[in-house]
Amino acid sequence: MARDYQDEIAHWAEKLFYPVSLKGKVPKKDATSKKLGASTAKAFASHARIRAQIARTTRRTPEVMVKITNRLGAGKGMSAIREHLSYISRNGKLELETDTGEPLTDKETISDYAHELKHQVRGRPIPELSNRREAFNIILSMPAGTPPDKVREAAREFLEGEFGGKHRYCFTLHTDTDKPHVHACVQAAPLRKGKRLNPRKADLQCWREGFAEQLRNIGIDANATARRTRGETRQTQRQGAHHAGKRRPLQFVQLANSVEWPRAYRSTLVAWEQLAKAMRNSPTETDREAANQIEDFVAGWQPAVPRKR
Template sequence: MSFPKTYVDQMLLNWGDRLFHDPLRHLRAPRMSRGELRRDVRRMREQLARTLRRTPEVMVKITNRAAGAQGMGAVRRHLRYISRNGRVELEDQDGMTVLGREALHDLTNAWHLGGWGIPEESRRREVFNVLLSMPPGTDRQAVRNAARAFATEEFGDGRRYVFAAHDDEAHPHVHLSVQVRGPDGKRLNPRKQDLQRWRERFASQLREHGVEANATRRLARGETRRYPKQAVVHMTKRGEMPRYWRSKADELTRHALWAAHAAPLEAWQGVVHAMAGSQSADDRSLAALVTDFVQTMPVQRDRPDMGRIDRNEGGRRRNPLREHGLRHAERSETQRELFPDDPDARVER
């Protein structure tokens, strides 16, 4: 049985939103015209193609999110750090450059005394420090230009900011310091969905500047690699052993990761179902590529041993996920559909 093109496009948007965007966006969106539908389908297919090619992923991170209250003292220290005490050029929201100690001193005075001002000591965060980064080998000038365009697009409402591009590490990256208060006094308060939007906009600007870049969630790619926090990195460099950090996941963590990937795997299965039933030979070929992509995800390499039976003292089979209040990974129908020949994907009842 083959599906008409309109049905395939609508199913692709439905499951694609669950993978790459807000899974409930399609419920809130108004009815689209044919032109809007074609535009969104084209974008979704481009997103799908980038993901299957494993296009390099952008990193956007707020580096002072866990910090406590900060005032101008902390802001001044960070601006000295990203400018290497005036040796690295800063660029502000108006395109003006700041270079040298005197220019840096004038900038910090302007932030301290101008506009809403930043008090020397504050019980609230006054500046967000954002890191924009790409993998080694990416064109550094393109990263800088994309960061400038991103900052203008996201914060170009009169909010003050400066950024500096660093070339002293393998990863091309830009430090962006944005004042919390905007020209109307409203405070910037980024949430998880805002960070994802920032990633998507930065990736879009990179593509505009000729750099292949993607911004998908880790779950959509089946990623399981665990990255240590900065405190752990510094402890390791000092030769200290972190008390709670382990580079390799234990059995409970692997069960939790497998369970967390159930919804994305279901969405990938929906994409495969729609494309495999398409009248287009290209779509059917794409369904095979998606299946190969999912089967080679890192989560497959790190999945727990579902076939191992571990019994408690009473002789009953233990369920570590249920014991810790987590979702039972072994009950995923989608995982069994995607991997029918995998003995670890079968449920023992």
């Protein structure tokens, strides 16, 4: 039996926003189904949520950034952890906040906190040097212009929801660049019974989703989509103008067949094409207008231009 337009919209939106690479992982508030393929609608929680995600993406809502710093030796032993705490606190000049809400206001309180971390792990204390990660250094960031206090507030809520009661952590806000960002140091060992923290690519995407949702909860428009969903790579050039008010034929087929365009991006273009088609078949005017917005969104893409060597 052929899918109706609602099922088609959900099907293609899943491919764009929850690709196979996530291996069944979805943000906690959407985790009504452990397996995405079992129910697309459940994965998104509702048709309204799908449409909200499409709208955020096509209007190019500011994207959150969440990453783990992978500097050589990062988090491998107490020596590296102390060094990182000193760095993010600017040698005790910036206040750190712990998972229990305790402020670490100077070198002495930060040193005491590090001592607690060292001896809080079940079994032997954390060694000074280790071959494995004993802590993960995470950065949560938003583009320039975002109120720094809102970034800190959203980061606090995200960290509490993701790690509270499970892992020790501390964090602080940095405003030394035009992009306000929070540095967090999260202990790998669990507080109680449980698994050590060992994040993968899918976990990072879920963290991005969670951070973006916390920002939206406090009134900051934020999105968390993959680069390829937005038609962006480090080599891609995007047209500055969207030709507002001008409608032009979609170039899905031409771009999708372009030899310069990576295979993953060609499949993304096909998904956007099918999503626009499904929304065109909707009886609601807002869905049909969303199809127009998808056309404008994709019309601004260009095939990747090879870098000069």
